[in-house]
Amino acid sequence: MKIFVCIKQVPDTETKIKISPDQTGIDTAGIKWVMNPYDEYAVEEANKLRDANPGSQVWVLSVGPKARVVESLRTALAMGADEAIVVNGEGLDNFATAKALAEVIKAEGGAKVIFSGKLAIDDNASSVSQMLAEFLNVPHTTVVSKFNFNGENVLVERDIEGGAKEVVQMMTPAVVAANKGLNMPRYASLPGIMKAKKKVIKEVEFASLNIPASDIKVKYTGFALPPEKPAVKMISGDASAQASELVKLLRDEAKVL
Amino acid sequence: MGKILVFAEHTNGKLKRSAQELVQAAAASGNTVVAVAFGSHAGDVTAALGHNGASEVHVVKDASLDAYNPESFTANIAAIIAKVQPSIILASASSTGKDLFPRVAARLGVGVASDCTTLAINGDNVTAVKPMYSGKCFATVNFENSSTKIVLMRANQLPVAAADTSKTANVVENAAVTVDLKTLVKEIVKGASEKLDLTEANIIVSGGRGLKEAANFKVLNDLADVLGATVGASRAVVDAGWVGHGMQVGQTGKTVAPTLYIAVGISGAIQHLAGMSGSKVIVAINNDPNAPIFQKATYGIVGDALEIVPKLTEEFKKALHH
Incomplete structure (x- = not known):
């Protein structure tokens, strides 16, 4: 069977964000780009599913500027994915991205299971997986921390508020968006890295998918850093004095009690 | 309109x-x-x-x-x-x-x-x-x-x-619209906590490495009980297996914005700060005066978390039961 994984390339979590002069985005100079952390769980789960079902293949797919996005696709290949496709496009929103993913998956003959991360840590939208499922007319579950496949259906656990979990069964094909805790992503092996370097990544131009410009629904503007905080007020004294002073300040000055 | x-x-x-x-x-x-x-x-x-x-x-x-x-x-x-x-x-x-x-x-x-x-x-x-x-x-x-x-x-x-x-x-x-469902929710397994989720909580008490070991989260739970707060954690202690991922605050955990956020023994890695700096009032308790968490804090206390937190719990008890 064919297993797809949709990944996104994002700035590393350690990145200090600077705003571009026109405020339409961030200053990308010097940014270290990595695979979205939640997508690593998606790649790992796809590899595990492939390994448990001989004859299966893992296809990893990403939409973005080709020149840099291929690096994250190679990371996925080094982790064990079999094939990779890049959709070269820029300035797309979640809606148009999901459309592009759906078109490419359809053109490749569809998939039994499609994995993704529960959200991308750049725009924190947690939208593409559900949109993709809708465009493919298949079920989805997001925030998944446990996955099982019995040859026909998938059984997953979805993390919801307050530490509760929903146990969900889906008919395949299905979209599964991974949460942290789903697995421990494997490190890329040296042979894996060598193989990934040589692998030919299939290229698709976004423009060739005939997705209209009106499928861009959302634009981000007015990027700004959070307002500077006033300097911290340090509380001195022994532990007892510090504790009583803090409670007094929270009650009388900050008025949050 | x-x-x-x-x-x-x-x-x-x-x-x-x-x-x-x-x-x-x-x-x-x-x-x-x-x-x-x-x-x-x-x-x-x-x-x-x-x-x-x-x-x-x-x-x-x-x-x-x-x-x-x-x-x-x-x-x-x-x-x-x-x-x-x-x-x-x-x-x-x-x-x-x-x-x-x-x-x-x-x-x-x-x-x-x-x-x-x-x-x-x-x-x-x-x-x-x-x-x-x-x-x-x-x-x-x-x-x-x-x-x-x-x-x-x-x-x-x-x-x-x-x-x-x-x-x-x-x-x-409205009558329910029926569709051929390909999704079946078989069961909802309740969480251990009946408290509000981190993303909805008005007060959060979060712990990190400074608590020294998993068992010491008890002092945070005691403090949280007095405040009606939800307990969170840093990535370091989640990755160390002290607490579950559902409690993680930060860029690969939950982004929170409560009225009061008390960070105990959390140094303040950039990815943690990203997840909680929208909080209205931030209290940082840490033994390292140079910890980055103090740059985001409203009030700071340098000291041993395990000594200060129980005293704080007692003070809050007094203040809240007047």
Whole structure:
């Protein structure tokens, strides 16, 4: 069977964000780009599913500027994915991205299971997986921390508020968006890295998918850093004095009690 | 002026605060507010929705909608949207809202702004501001090519005024739309904690490496019990297996914005700060005076967390029981 994984390339979590002069985005100079952390769980789960079902293949797919996005696709290949496709496009929103993913998956003959991360840590939208499922007319579950496949259906656990979990069964094909805790992503092996370097990544131009410009629904503007905080007020004294002073300040000055 | 549709979440017939926030914000814009409630207890929230400013409430009182199912919820909300024709839809950026509305947006062919913190409604238009890079910066979300604009707001971001019990809403009963479901929610396993989720909590007490070992989270739990707070954690202690991932605050955990955030033994890695710097008042307790957490804190205490926290618990007990 064919297993797809949709990944996104994002700035590393350690990145200090600077705003571009026109405020339409961030200053990308010097940014270290990595695979979205939640997508690593998606790649790992796809590899595990492939390994448990001989004859299966893992296809990893990403939409973005080709020149840099291929690096994250190679990371996925080094982790064990079999094939990779890049959709070269820029300035797309979640809606148009999901459309592009759906078109490419359809053109490749569809998939039994499609994995993704529960959200991308750049725009924190947690939208593409559900949109993709809708465009493919298949079920989805997001925030998944446990996955099982019995040859026909998938059984997953979805993390919801307050530490509760929903146990969900889906008919395949299905979209599964991974949460942290789903697995421990494997490190890329040296042979894996060598193989990934040589692998030919299939290229698709976004423009060739005939997705209209009106499928861009959302634009981000007015990027700004959070307002500077006033300097911290340090509380001195022994532990007892510090504790009583803090409670007094929270009650009388900050008025949050 | 158009109509604003508010998807009102409730727990067994008790309206969530987030729903009150959204209905009141919608009513304040001068638009007509139409609320929607699902499930066998939906009838129990219609009065409260009216008091908060909804002029019409659509209910689907069907037990099949008691538990969230993406397919049945999408079909049912889409049917009501088709009837009401709202120009704006407001919902909470909760587990349900964040899962459901991107799918609804794809079905309707419209945009969705997820996880927003401020909202500006001007007639039929809406813009929202949302944290990007988990709060390292903010951006304004502008809609294009969207006949209906869907905004998912984070909880606790909008004010709630006292409800006006003289106001009532016209209740419209809807039969459930049935679809061939490919998704079956078999079971809901309750969490260990009955407390509010981190993303909804008004007060959070978070622990990190400075607590020295997993068992010492007990001192935080004691403090949280006195404050009615939810307990969070840094990535370091989650990765070390001290507590579950559901408790992680930060860029690969939960982004939170409570009124009061108390960080105990957390040095303040950039990815943790991203997840909590939107908190109104931040208290940092750490034995390292140079810890980056102090740069984001309102109040700072340098000292041994295990010595200070129990004393703090006692002080809060005294202060809160007067």
